[in-house]
Amino acid sequence: MDLQKLEAVLQSQNQPKFRTEQLKKAIYQDGISSFTEISNIPKDLREILVKEMGLLSFEVQKVLVTKDGQSMKALLKLSDGNLIEAVLIAPKPDVWSVCISCQVGCAIGCKFCATGKMGLKRNLTAEEITDQVLFWIQYLKNINQKISTVVFMGMGEPLLNWEQVSRSLRDLIDPTLFGFGARSISVSTSGIPEGIEKLAMEFPQVNLALSLHFGSDEKRSQAMPINRKNNLETLREALKKYFLKTNRKVFLEYVMLSGVNDSREDADKLIRFVKSIGKLQLLHVNLIRYNSTGSEFKPSSKEHTVEFRDYLAQNRIDVTIRKSLGEEIQGACGQLAGK
Numbered sequence: 001m002d003l004q005k006l007e008a009v010l011q012s013q014n015q016p017k018f019r020t021e022q023l024k025k026a027i028y029q030d031g032i033s034s035f036t037e038i039s040n041i042p043k044d045l046r047e048i049l050v051k052e053m054g055l056l057s058f059e060v061q062k063v064l065v066t067k068d069g070q071s072m073k074a075l076l077k078l079s080d081g082n083l084i085e086a087v088l089i090a091p092k093p094d095v096w097s098v099c100i101s102c103q104v105g106c107a108i109g110c111k112f113c114a115t116g117k118m119g120l121k122r123n124l125t126a127e128e129i130t131d132q133v134l135f136w137i138q139y140l141k142n143i144n145q146k147i148s149t150v151v152f153m154g155m156g157e158p159l160l161n162w163e164q165v166s167r168s169l170r171d172l173i174d175p176t177l178f179g180f181g182a183r184s185i186s187v188s189t190s191g192i193p194e195g196i197e198k199l200a201m202e203f204p205q206v207n208l209a210l211s212l213h214f215g216s217d218e219k220r221s222q223a224m225p226i227n228r229k230n231n232l233e234t235l236r237e238a239l240k241k242y243f244l245k246t247n248r249k250v251f252l253e254y255v256m257l258s259g260v261n262d263s264r265e266d267a268d269k270l271i272r273f274v275k276s277i278g279k280l281q282l283l284h285v286n287l288i289r290y291n292s293t294g295s296e297f298k299p300s301s302k303e304h305t306v307e308f309r310d311y312l313a314q315n316r317i318d319v320t321i322r323k324s325l326g327e328e329i330q331g332a333c334g335q336l337a338g339k
């Protein structure tokens, strides 16, 4: 939603100031899909708005829904023809979480991730980022549901598009726009220390998730090239600074890759790393099932993942196995590739 354009159209039509607030409410809170649905503004203004502008900055190419109706994925065509994806999942009944993209592709190149294989095409604008949320607000309105949480875990590395991501965060928590609580938003990073610092300074209430996946530099650098620049020691220091500023829980994401990072030795290295950060009570490890992306990696078995979890828990690590949704529509973690 291009707010500047909206305001320019209203000004050109000599509309009173309160009109902007009326429109913002209709768009962001009521989730209208067309200006024609706004009954409390003059009919001729509705027609002008429809003629002058759209509500979303992209075209919705398709929406895929899993058989159980718990996960949905939208393929969105941007004005320059690039494609991105945004996912909606219901981890619990009547709780909807939107997973949004912040870049077309990604420069980080994690070996287990479909987006990483695309390389980076470009950054998304703040408008393109928040419009993904707006689209799902409109979609959920049809089934009388609302979004509970927003996670920056789709395509791209949010902390490498900080200017636009921070603008989008401001809009998401702005009570006159989306009005989400900062604590209902999470930003996930592969590990960009200066970005973690900016997040802590500017949005201390927004949740941080770190895609850790390995407890040793050797293995992490093989699967996640970013580790050659920002190794585990760098991340440890970044997290320590983060805690000093926010004193808030950080989620460490750990994708379970069979025979790659799921041995007892891998668990021991992970435990050592987590304990070396200190503030154990503020660290939570999420074990994630690996979703097939056609790469050489295979998911660890359910039993093995449970064993891994129990071993971490015995060693006083706060840990859960995160429920994976959306694999059937290639909408789960690591599967987004603009298809």
Ligand code: SF4
Residues within 6 Å of the ligand: 106, 107, 108, 109, 110, 113, 114, 115, 116, 117, 154, 155, 156, 157, 189, 190, 211, 334
């Ligand atoms: S996992 Fe995240 S950071 Fe890594 S390549 Fe995929 S989108 Fe980029």
